[in-house]
Amino acid sequence: MSLFGFSLRPRRTKSAQTAKDRLQILLAHERSDGSKGPDYLPLLQADILAVIRKYMEIKEDEVDIQMERNDDVSSLEINIEIPSAGPEKPIASALPRKRARSRC
Amino acid sequence: MTQLKDKEPLGKVIVITSGKGGVGKTTSAAAIAAALAKREFKTVVIDFDVGLRNLDMIMGCERRVVFDFINVIQGEARLKQALIRDKRLDTLWILPTSQTRDKDALSKEGVEKVLNELKEQFDYIICDSPAGIERGAQLAMYFADEAVVVTNPEVSSVRDSDRVLGLLASKTKRAEEEGAEVKAQVLVTRHDQRRIDAGEMMTIDDVLEILAVPLLGVIPESTAVLRASNVGMPIVLDEPSAASRGYEAAVARLLGEEVDGHVERAKKPGFFSRLFGAPA
Numbered sequence: 326m327s328l329f330g331f332s333l334r335p336r337r338t339k340s341a342q343t344a345k346d347r348l349q350i351l352l353a354h355e356r357s358d359g360s361k362g363p364d365y366l367p368l369l370q371a372d373i374l375a376v377i378r379k380y381m382e383i384k385e386d387e388v389d390i391q392m393e394r395n396d397d398v399s400s401l402e403i404n405i406e407i408p409s410a411g412p413e414k415p416i417a418s419a420l421p422r423k424r425a426r427s428r429c
Numbered sequence: 430m431t432q433l434k435d436k437e438p439l440g441k442v443i444v445i446t447s448g449k450g451g452v453g454k455t456t457s458a459a460a461i462a463a464a465l466a467k468r469e470f471k472t473v474v475i476d477f478d479v480g481l482r483n484l485d486m487i488m489g490c491e492r493r494v495v496f497d498f499i500n501v502i503q504g505e506a507r508l509k510q511a512l513i514r515d516k517r518l519d520t521l522w523i524l525p526t527s528q529t530r531d532k533d534a535l536s537k538e539g540v541e542k543v544l545n546e547l548k549e550q551f552d553y554i555i556c557d558s559p560a561g562i563e564r565g566a567q568l569a570m571y572f573a574d575e576a577v578v579v580t581n582p583e584v585s586s587v588r589d590s591d592r593v594l595g596l597l598a599s600k601t602k603r604a605e606e607e608g609a610e611v612k613a614q615v616l617v618t619r620h621d622q623r624r625i626d627a628g629e630m631m632t633i634d635d636v637l638e639i640l641a642v643p644l645l646g647v648i649p650e651s652t653a654v655l656r657a658s659n660v661g662m663p664i665v666l667d668e669p670s671a672a673s674r675g676y677e678a679a680v681a682r683l684l685g686e687e688v689d690g691h692v693e694r695a696k697k698p699g700f701f702s703r704l705f706g707a708p709a
Binding site for chain 2: 340341343344347350351355366367370371385386388389390391392393394395401
């Protein structure tokens with residue numbers, strides 16, 4: 326109900342809207358992930374490592390996986406530190422970066 | 430009270446527990462961990478509530494969970510991969526739990542292994558216990574050095590806290606193997622001085638008389654708590670409030686500092702704060 330253009334209902338505060346937005350994004354992911362079967366990420370990690378190991382030697386500690394879930398796009402970032410080819414030419418400063426994007 | 434970087438980590442395990450649900454365990458675990466991290470202690474907060482994780486939401490990192498505590502216990506991921514670094518404090522980390530599995534995924538050996546690894550890197554390891562007294566809650570307290578029992582001044586909460594204090598005295602590693610005690614202190618949350626003045630709520634002294642353990646602190650009922658959880662901010666990192674000052678004082682006491690007075694008297698809202706709804 327509105328009187329002279331002002332709503333008489335209490336104005337929704339900013340933090341309540343933030344709470345609702347966060348829940349909607351999170352629950353959308355949890356509901357869809359639930360139908361895909363739980364916890365595919367460890368399997369995905371193992372598969373990616375197995376493929377890379379076919380071509381080069383890497384340790385499990387040198388793999389960094391990060392995820393950022395957003396409303397329409399989620400990004401899965403996998404950083405793998407690849408050891409330098411030999412002691413005489415270190416290439417540690419140039420870390421190869423693999424970035425996979427999955428649409429949800 | 431700063432922790433030098435090359436110093437040996439303290440490796441202290443503190444469980445935040447209560448028995449009853451909804452009394453503020455996760456809010457308190459997040460606030461205590463953040464307050465310790467603010468004092469430059471390297472701190473990690475672990476969610477033990479397998480299947481019903483919420484610490485990630487309260488800490489505001491729910492979109493960044495890739496691997497969790499259960500993945501680490503089951504050897505599917507390294508601890509380093511599961512730890513999430515807080516974006517606001519570089520001394521604060523969170524170890525989220527699994528949302529898809531149940532409490533049976535926790536094993537005593539697995540929990541011990543992860544805690545031992547964390548002790549080598551962290552000053553404080555804060556374990557956020559699930560409600561109840563089942564497996565998850567028992568494992569959250571089993572390896573603790575100290576306990577914070579979160580209690581509301583209300584009959585069912587105080588009764589459940591008493592039950593949990595009994596478990597802390599008997600069902601922990603310290604009690605079983607060393608015959609020693611886990612130091613337990615009570616944190617009274619949702620304290621409302623106006624209702625106490627009206628005779629509608631038990632006083633702090635009433636609660637302490639029944640539970641017979643030392644008081645760690647008192648957190649006044651505050652609108653700031655809901656606001657902080659809405660935006661995923663531990664309350665001590667949000668705008669100052671009576672609740673955040675309550676947690677800061679509780680953490681000072683946890684560190685053995687002398688702090689005067691337990692209860693900040695809630696101010697009557699003034700005309701402008703009533704008009705504009707300023708946080709209490």
